[in-house]
Amino acid sequence: MKLTNIDLEKLIPENLISVTKMERRAFLKIGLVITGVFAGGRILSVTSNVSEAFASGKDFVDQYPYKPHYSMVIRQGLCIDCERCLKACKETNSVPDYGYRTRILTKIVTDAVGRKREFIPILCNHCNDAPCTRACPTRATYKNKENGIVMMESKKCIGCKMCILACPYEARYFNAERHAIDKCNFCWDTRLSKGEKLTACSYVCPTGARIFGDMSDPDNVAYKMVHQVEKQVWVLRPESGTKPNVFYMKATRSSPWDLRKQDGAR
């Protein structure tokens, strides 16, 4: 399998000039200013600019094209690699042992307070401009027009793996039993479409490292987290600019007993 090597070990800031004007505008549209470029352009850091960019909250919300606009906020620093999320994902979505819909990366850190490691969950970014859907010759993978989830229609998949090559985030694997590519769909068929509010991974996460929510709703917890003024938020992305819907931010403090009750969903 091709490994794109998003090397989180060596995050050295690079020249901001490599970000195209078009991409800057694309992020500004959703109220985020690009503040840093890392890892050969695969990672961008952004901060919220909502208060300056928009006259009203409503103008701003219009920039998220889906309703609901599902998104996940990864609070880096809280993940403890307990891998309950991986287990829940595998059980909920019948993911075989050789496959994955989400993984945890390890980053070795040495800083003054004596931390040694940081764990970083990764999954499909449900890109607004998804290269995988463009690469698919049979439209077996497509972006749902209502909720923006990038889905698979297994019957149509011929197993050519073009989407695996096109995806910059290694979010896809070939599922031999289904004879089709499989990937994260935010638990659409297994949970969300049945009325559950959270994906299996964010539901079981004991630390609140995975906040799942709806970016089209300014009162939603995920929305509020990403759009705190001046708070730095990251996205993983390739040079082409896929407009990912998984956001990353630093979290240094957890209150586990509160966070477990994300959004009153439990």
Next chain:
Amino acid sequence: MKRMALLLLASLLAASFLFGSLVAFAEDEEEHGGDIIYTKPLKAVIFSHKAHTEDIGLECDWCHEETFEMEALHMQENTDFTMDSLCNENYCGTCHNGDISFSTTTQCARCHIGVKGYNDLVRQGKLEPAEGEEIPEEQKPGH
């Protein structure tokens, strides 16, 4: 005091002998209990006796037996061995309360080594896997 310390040392020795496979890999186990790897309620948390005794100079009886029993991993069987309870200044939280030492609500990955950390230790031969447990092949860094 000296007698007391000797006694403690003796029981530590006994403990490290008895629970040799659990107190996995300290180089000088005769001085302290080595590294303890907790796997419940989740995998995995490291406690370093060396860091707490040799490096910062705590005495055995500051924690044993009032906060932690001598028997390694004993408290894993308690239903209140959870973060909620730690945050209420029980177990590790007795000192890790943000006052005596860093709080258990911060710096999670300083003690939590995760499933990956646990697997690494088993692969390095520093820890016995649980019975029937399969350890997957190593992932490349960053993957």
